[in-house]
Amino acid sequence: MPRPTKHAPERGDARTRLLEAARDVVRTKGFAATTVDDLCKTAGVTKGAFFHHFKSKDALGVAVAEFWTETTSALFETAPYHTPTDPLDRVLAYIGFRRAMITDDITEFTCLVGTLAQEVHATAPEIRDAAGVSIFSHAETLEADIAAAVDERGIAPTVWNPASLARHFQATVQGAFILAKAGNNPDLARETLDHLDRYVRHLFGVQESNISGDLQ
Amino acid sequence: MPRPTKHAPERGDARTRLLEAARDVVRTKGFAATTVDDLCKTAGVTKGAFFHHFKSKDALGVAVAEFWTETTSALFETAPYHTPTDPLDRVLAYIGFRRAMITDDITEFTCLVGTLAQEVHATAPEIRDAAGVSIFSHAETLEADIAAAVDERGIAPTVWNPASLARHFQATVQGAFILAKAGNNPDLARETLDHLDRYVRHLFGVQESNISGDLQ
DNA sequence: GATAAGATACCAACCGGTTGGTATTAACAA
């Protein structure tokens, strides 16, 4: 076990602490309104540490988007929605999982990279692209289950395809977050996920059901 | 006819010019990254004029959200999607209208108040609420057509209702914008509106169709 | 002792906002 120093925040974790601070503060205030001093104060480090690990504020923006990609992909990989043997059940369980993640605290369940993409799409292409990778690589993890469900159910989608539907999932989730923020009410996010659930059941020709009982 | 002064920007329109500047610049850079000087330069007025018309930058934020509400409601009121006599056709034509508004320039077709709501939801409640009014009052204009379509088609929605579906429309549109920004590609927005079209046709039990031909 | 990690002190530019003033217009009285 590494011998801790006398200082409360241990040496070597300043970068991670700054990324966690950025994740939380940016989701609350947005990227532009978040100052470097904000992040240093939240992380409990000084400016010298910040610019030692990130060459600029924009570089931190890219890094925190990549950090988000790593942490969320780990979260979704180990999430229980993968357990059903029926691929369509996994797809529906994904929606249930996203729905179950919605809590009372809006900043807690909303998406960092969605916020980033919207804010910097025209001014910081590197941050925007890092956010784009996060969203679209996550969408790709859904494609396999959707494609398997298409195969297993023997349906033949014409105008849509698994990749398109996976992206539509992400759009719906992002839109759900915006309505929750605009109305300051998480129920608005749940409501739109219920419509998504209904749409998917239609595409695969299964009965509607009250989804609030079988989350995950 | 009022005699124009010697100055190029005529007297009395500074407020409108500032609101138009805010609409354009905020959609590009976001609210926090937009400086008062930015707006003054774009509008061709001085800071004195700015603070004569708006008591603070936040007050401008509220005013530009209200300005957006006024201009967009005027746009949608006179839009051609109201012409079909069948209410469901009007609902589908609304989606087609939204789809037809998507151009190559992302900042041009995306939604100011969606951007505002996401950025300031936790830090500027007054701006957030003004953005919320804009989104939800627009959703309400859809409710009548959706309800009329429900009546006319004799369907009996149980878990969803016209108000909920109208909000889902807005969530889907907002989500479409975020994906277009994240992927820097307007096609991503069109794609998700096609899924919405398909969902609505399902809810009302009508055949799918290639919607790209009958926009508006 | 070399290198990475972090602290301290500092800076020039920029930010939202204020100040004190001027130009224009409308209302009204003489």
Added chain:
DNA sequence: TTGTTAATACCAACCGGTTGGTATCTTATC
């Protein structure tokens, strides 16, 4: 018609605090 008053609209210069970023130094680790 002219003069007065008041209110609105706008301008140029300025202010103090904040911003992202840097230079320099100290400390820990291999």
